[in-house]
Amino acid sequence: MHLSEQNSYTIQNIDPIQLVEQYGSPLYVYDGGTIRRKTQELQNAFSGINMKIKFACKSNTNLAILRLMREIGVELDVVSTGELEMGKLAGYDTGQITFTPSGVPFHEVKTAVEAGAIVNVDSIPLLEWFGQTYGNTKPCLIRLKPNVAAGGNIKIMTAHADSKFGISVLLLDQILTVVKKYDIKVIGLHQHTGSDIKDAEPFLQVADIVFEAALQFPDLEIIDLGGGFKVSYKPNDPITDMQLLGNKISERFKNFCEKYGRELQLWFEPGKFLVSECGYLLVNTTVVKEDPARTFVHIDSGLNHLIRPMMYGSYHHILNISNPAGEKKDYTIVGYICETDTFATDRPLPEVRQGDVLAFLNAGAYGFTMSSNYNARFRPAEVLIDNGVAKLVRRRETLEDLLLTQVGFTE
CATH class of the missing domain: 2.40.37.10 (Lyase, Ornithine Decarboxylase; Chain A, domain 1)
Known part of the structure; x- marks a missing residue:
């Protein structure tokens, strides 16, 4: 204001x-101008790599906001079939929408997959069901839990060992066994650390964990590092230094892609940061x-x-x-x-x-x-x-x- x-x-x-x-x-x-400015800030921070922004629309599902996001080239991350339908009403192609559920009934996952959204698998039982149901005919991402605690409040930390979200990286062998059993088409790995993270170090720590796990998956196209960038609440409140974070993660990501053997796409899922x-x-x-x-x-x-x-x-x-x-x-x-x-x-x-x-x-x-x-x-x-x-x-x-x-x- x-x-x-x-x-x-x-x-x-x-x-x-x-x-x-x-x-x-x-x-x-x-204020739509603020959304445009924050989007540009994130794009500028990662200008040297193939980066895509997926708006975590649970933060604001007003269709006018979603349409504005679509206009400026931001895609969607949804957590329910209701949000998926809102994305479609806002004009998104379902291929531009990622569905990241948390322990939902499998029929919701089926609805999202058959609508054309890319599903982010968050549990071994869901991975088993996905393999049994689709084999290698549908792509998916796998949400890893890197067991790193970071964020401004325990209620919004999502990657620590006691969090309900994702599959623990300690279960990587089980993940690989299920993927091989059904020849599941895993095109990406995902993690989300939490919200209100000010410093670059937690992002770099989880990025290294995901990059290391990614070497076990030969057909990846995407690494998704979630969101959680800190915004300013109080006057002179410290925030995430996006340019510094962008430089450090971009360097790590380029080194990973070189080691992996080809260039992948890096995704982020900001919600609060954008709106x-x-x-x-x-x-x-x-x-x-x-x-x-x-x-x-x-x-x-x-x-x-x-x-x-x-x-x-x-x-x-x-x-x-x-x-x-x-x-x-x-x-x-x-x-x-x-x-x-x-x-x-x-x-x-x-x-x-x-x-x-x-x-x-x-x-x-x-x-x-x-x-x-x-x-x-x-x-x-x-x-x-x-x-x-x-x-x-x-x-x-x-x-x-x-x-x-x-x-x-x-x-």
Whole structure:
């Protein structure tokens, strides 16, 4: 969000307060220009190799966002058949979609394979079923677990020894036995370490493990190193140095390809990195309550719209866009859910008054997609701003939406 010389906030020169007046509050707003910039940043970091970006769309499945990703050459990684269908609706060819399940029923895998998506196999039982069902007639990737712990929060680490994700690299002999038994067409190896990884070292460590395992598979076309790059949450927050990471991994990857005997394609699956910074959750202040312990700011939203602070203890920077020049004071920002839903404790903000609009930053990833109807509340509308034009891309829910799937109701 840009602070202009007039001491007011804008997104691509559009006043977010006017968006709230037009579309209501709370409101999710996405800046398409930020998505384009983050995509270019990743492409530039790996400009010297054959690299493909697969957007981890579990972070944001709005069709307008998916269409924008497709426009700028980003493909998709999905984790459910529902996300697969959304990708198709956004115009993707199924061959551009990777299906990375986690212990799903095998009929979902069959649906994805027969739709034309490339499946990323995450267990020995699934690998056995895949071999029995398809032999070498369908390609697949295998998701390895490198047994490396890295990431900003234990809940979002996915490659350590106790993680449910992938097949442990310690079981490589079993993997190779099953692959040989059914002559499975393994075209790629995949791993995903976790999220919010700041330093290059964990990426290099897991890359070396995957590269070493890859030498046992003669027909590979792809190495997929996942995502997990750290984004900035707080002012001056350290982030992943993408250029440094790109240089180091590119060098390792080139050396591996030379050893392997031919050039492969390197994939990454960023989610939060591409869309976190593009998103804002705009809310209205309903009550400012002075208390002997602290001053509470109640807003017209809650963990039903943005669960990350309560689920992960995550930090979201908050702006008072109605009164940016007000005198600073400490506030505890809380939601309207009948349960503790604290967004920030003793956060310094310009004076907050009833009716002020607050903006939660870094709300583009795992905001709306993790939202719910808890307390029979409606999910917000979503607006995409791209090339200076604001467009409603999801209307606000109504009571009719909440009742739509209920059956057997009699008045």
